[in-house]
Amino acid sequence: MTQKGVDAVVAYLDVAATTRVDPRVAEVVLHWMTEDFGNAGSRTHEFGARAKKAVHEARSFLASTVGARTEEVIFTSGATESNNIALLGLAPHGEQTGRKHIITSAIEHKAVIEPLLHLQDTRGFEVDFLEPGPSGRISTEAVLERMRPDTLLVSLMHVNNETGVIQPVAEVAEKLRGTPTYFHVDAAQGYGKLPLDLTAAIDLISISGHKVGAPKGVGALVTRRRGWDKVPLSPIMFGGGQERKLRPGTLPVALVMGLYEAARRFEQKRERWERDAQAMRERMLTALGITRFRVNGDAGHSVPHILNVTFDGLNAEALIVRLKEQVAIATGSACTSASYTPSHVLTAMGLPTEVATNGLRFSWFPDQVGDFDPQGLAETIARMQPGATPGT
Structure with missing residues (x-):
């Protein structure tokens, strides 16, 4: 190098x-930092209008890569924040409905394990941590064996960050289709490299930009409607109401556009x-x-x-x-x-x-x-x- x-x-x-960061991606980021530097939430001038239009284009593209609707993409600072919004944000629904059982694996990233341990230790959730055996691959059968009427969520990573082993998320999604259990996939390592489709009954996908040549500090949480019903996420942060009130704060337009450009280029190659x-x-x-x-x-x-x-x-x-x-x-x-x-x-x-x-x-x-x-x-x-x- x-x-x-x-x-x-x-x-x-x-x-x-x-x-x-791909040098061509860096050029795009620099442009949106120094030339079209407007706030996407500004309504009174062209700087804001251009930023808003660009963010919409980026949101639409990311949605298309995982079979989602444009409005189902929430921009975040990366997969860690996306995971926390998904896991902690779903907890109030579990408490309200009495469904406080969660299935995950013992090989998840700490950004999944730690929020789930928090729910277990402080809010009375019961978390099953499945072990994969020497293959490093969780079996679909193991997930199904742990399913219960009060299972709120299954959370499995797409690709393990240490071994590179691909988890059977498509198979699990098909088995969960039609059930009230939500399915979250941490796709930090898999996004861009392997196909992943929300229409395959995956409810929540966490994406990290810096794993595909985008800058650090940007990612997304993509959610899937079930008919007219949104995933019942509650905010874990509060502010100006941006990103469907689930990720408040001024959008980092330059980073969003960097993620868009990196994802677009990676898909091409x-x-x-x-x-x-x-x-x-x-x-x-x-x-x-x-x-x-x-x-x-x-x-x-x-x-x-x-x-x-x-x-x-x-x-x-x-x-x-x-x-x-x-x-x-x-x-x-x-x-x-x-x-x-x-x-x-x-x-x-x-x-x-x-x-x-x-x-x-x-x-x-x-x-x-x-x-x-x-x-x-x-x-x-x-x-x-x-x-x-x-x-x-």
Whole structure:
């Protein structure tokens, strides 16, 4: 990677944490910050009118990508806020109707787990945390087995942020169709890379912009009407009533337009991106063949750009330090990277403590790795493993 401010030797293999903003997206953001800088809520002049029209266009496009109506897109600061609005916002309806049972998985992002623990600890909700087993994939049958008459919500992520394993959200959605149980999908890692359609009985989808080349600080919560009935969300913040009163505050028009441009560009290149990302995965696995390693998660149900591995006999943190002049990688979610405890995802998969503690996540976009050659990386790792022949 050869951009200003980043060592050209270091290959960026941590796009699951964040992606580089596409330079053309940055140009769009700058335009809406410095030229068409109006407030979308201003009604008395052309600056506001242009901003309002642009936001409507962005909202309409994002809705089209997931099969929603334009008015069903709520702009937020990202998937964490979207998750909180969805989960905490639905809680009052559960309290009013006596439906206080929620099903989720133990491998969710903390932005889902923590709000649900809050509901459990302070408001009397009962939360079932399903464990996926070694595959890292929650089964539809496990969800259905936990369903009850008082089940308010099922919340499952689209793609796991540590392993890249794709969860069976379409199957679960079909099974929930026609039931009173709402279905929320955290699509932070999947949006743009895999199709996801609200018409498949998904009620709520959380989107994060900085996973697809948009700036940090913008995302969306997309909701689906059931006939004439909206998802009964109550606000968790209060203000000027923007975004259907569910996300008050002045819309960051420049960031919204950045998300729009990034999503639009990603949709145009998705097939090529998927092909190139898969080719990179195959190169990585072939190169790592000279090491002793295991892939964590079901490779048959994974996105092509995330690979979680544990190297026999090697400490993950020590390996990251050793490799920092070659690659930028992580042990898991950037939101919990300050913690040296075993990955909650790998632990929930039932993997041994040594494996769960030392899992490494490689994640890439083909256009953000430059001329990176995984062979050199693999050779460095092989030399570090116990029993390696000196000089090899």
